[in-house]
Amino acid sequence: MEEQSMQFRRIPQWIIVCLLIGAALIAGCSTPNQSAQPAAESAAEPATETTAPQAAPQESSAETTGKVQLGLWTHSAGNPDELAVIQEWVNRYNASQDQYEITIEAFPQASYNDSVAAAAVAGSLPCIIDLDAPTVPNFAWSGYIQPLPLTEADVAEMGVLSADVGRYNGQIYSLGQFDVALNIFARKSVLEQYGIRVPTLDEPWTKDEFMAALDALKASGEFEYPLDVNAGYTGEWWAYAYSPWLQSFGGDLIDRSTYLTAEGVLNGPEAVAFGEWFQSLFSEGYAPATPADDQGFLQGRIALWYTGSWAAQTVVDAYGDDALFLPPPDFGHGPKIGAGSWQMGVTTNCSPEATPGAVEFVISTMSPENIALMSEASSLIPTTRAAAALTEDYKPGGRFEIFYDMAERFAVVRPETPGYLTISNQFEQALLKIRDGGNVQDALDDAVDAINQDIEDNGGYGFK
Incomplete structure (x- = not known):
């Protein structure tokens, strides 16, 4: 549209x-x-x-x-x-x-x-x-x-x-x-085998711990990838699943104090740091950029699976008492998950x-x-x-x-603005460019420009 x-x-x-x-x-x-x-x-x-x-x-x-x-x-x-x-x-x-x-x-x-x-x-x-x-x-x-x-x-x-x-x-x-709730599905036996600490709600993985875990799983040679983030999905999944990581880095989809601009929050230093990290998941082989399906974890081909709790019963059916439900990592501003x-x-x-x-x-x-x-x-x-x-x-x-x-404890509601469709769509487009190796700053700047133009075109969506 x-x-x-x-x-x-x-x-x-x-x-x-x-x-x-x-x-x-x-x-x-x-x-x-x-x-x-x-x-x-x-x-x-x-x-x-x-x-x-x-x-x-x-x-x-x-x-x-x-x-x-x-x-x-x-x-x-x-x-x-x-x-x-x-x-x-x-x-x-x-x-x-x-x-x-x-x-x-x-x-x-x-x-x-x-x-x-x-x-x-x-x-x-x-x-x-x-x-x-x-x-x-x-x-x-x-x-x-x-x-x-x-x-x-x-x-x-x-x-x-x-x-x-x-x-x-x-x-x-x-x-x-x-x-x-978004979470990371894992297997207790796998984490134990590679000496990886099981994170808790009170003590989630830090960014460094999370990357060390991915490095250990990658180096094991036992998995096609350490992590599946469902990067083959399209549409709302991208804002729902990945904007909480942006928020944990300290950025956001829009300035929620006014709902009138995304400048500085979606393209500032924190957002760029998130984008560079997100890009590295694919460029450095931690996660598949275009997976053929979302069955990698359930079939034992991928060690960790970032997805929603809707899959919990399926995971339990596959792994029984070995299944773990882990909080998302804390990238500096606390763990965050999408909600609503x-x-x-x-x-x-x-x-x-x-x-x-x-x-x-x-x-x-x-x-x-x-x-x-x-x-x-x-x-x-x-x-x-x-x-x-x-x-x-x-x-x-x-x-x-x-x-x-x-x-x-961790839920962050998606921006409560009539302009959310444009925000979600532009965030997806930016991350697709980033996933595929594009310049992080340019992709985020383009998203901010489109979001701000949409807000202006629609008279501030009632917030002016």
């Missing part, structure tokens, strides 16, 4: 592209895989001919029940376990009161993205939608979702992980019930009569019992400690408790 086509307050292509790229690879309901990449690429084409499904008027009352009818759209049609949980949430809410009745329309993920984008433009969105965390600010800026009547004190009292609250310009727009998955919000298409019920339902999904129900069905991280305590995997002593701890 050409950046020039993005005009202030007009974003149909932006929504489509961001939803599609984000949904495919962000921490969410499905594991990134390279076979899915061509679909994500083709989905970025303009979808001007997409027809929005006709949503029933949200303020209408059912003749048989007398209740105000609320529609809910979800992307979960292709995930029966997840959809069953959402249906149970709805059943519980409908039975808890006699004023509102929610009905679900579930879409396969690909058609959901197009449908939401087209319906937003056509003004036919239902009252409640689920949406990917990085898209929340743009939906809010464009006037398609409304702020929830919640304060930061309210969400703190709920105990929600901060990165799973959708925010824009000082207001809260959505709430997330699950997330994932699917969340629920209320649209501006929801009538004044229906909105209180929609808000009440969204908040009800955040009860410990409802969050735990989703975690048990999906194996994803519950977003409150109280909910985690109700699950087998994330309770104290649970086999995946470490992922909750990582999300709580």
Whole structure:
């Protein structure tokens, strides 16, 4: 998509592209895989001919029940376990009161993205939608979702992980019930064999330790590569997975004090140091630049695997008690991981009569019992400690408790700006150039110029 086509307050292509790229690879309901990449690429084409499904008027009352009818759209049609949980949430809410009745329309993920984008433009969105965390600010800026009547004190009292609250310009727009955590999968036996310390959350690997570990594994000759970072993935994976490393070096994707420039944070000395290190992973043979697949670690061909906790069960199935879940290294400013998955919000298409019920339902999904129900069905991280305590995997002593701890301690939300699509896209383009041997400073400068131009073209995205 050409950046020039993005005009202030007009974003149909932006929504489509961001939803599609984000949904495919962000921490969410499905594991990134390279076979899915061509679909994500083709989905970025303009979808001007997409027809929005006709949503029933949200303020209408059912003749048989007398209740105000609320529609809910979800992307979960292709995930029966997840959809069953959402249906149970709805059943519980409908039975808890006699004023509102929610009905679900579930879409396969690909058609959901197009449908939401087209319906937003056509003004036919239902009252409640689920949406990917990085898209929340743009939906809010464009006037398609409304702020929830919640304060930061309210969400703190709920105990929600901060990165799973959708925010824009000082207001809260959505709430997330699950997330994932980036980590390094390893095998205990391999680290022991090569005298490599097992890092902990309190004592992660330093940059020097991490590189020493990679050197030892490389020198062993036992592996094709010491590390797999999924560099064959495309789209949102690059910002989601690699910007936390940039942040650990001391840089960032944008100056978060203003959200009006990337100058100095994405192309300053810290960012350049990150870029040079990132380039060395490939130029010095530590990681494959264009892997044929993401099975190297699972097949024993690669020693370490940097990816999301969505793969934890697969790793356990492959290696049992030998599997390790390690925090990312500390490159100088603490370990960092990406965060934010699917969340629920209320649209501006929801009538004044229906909105209180929609808000009440969204908040009800955040009860410990409802969050735990989703975690048990999906194996994803519950977003409150109280909910985690109700699950087998994330309770104290649970086999995946470490992922909750990582999300709580290390998560950095992707920039909460309507301009995030351009930021993500430009960061990916810069890192692809860097991966392939390009000049680090030039690649980052080009990204900064494009990001800053986009911000200017869109009037500051509401931050001026």
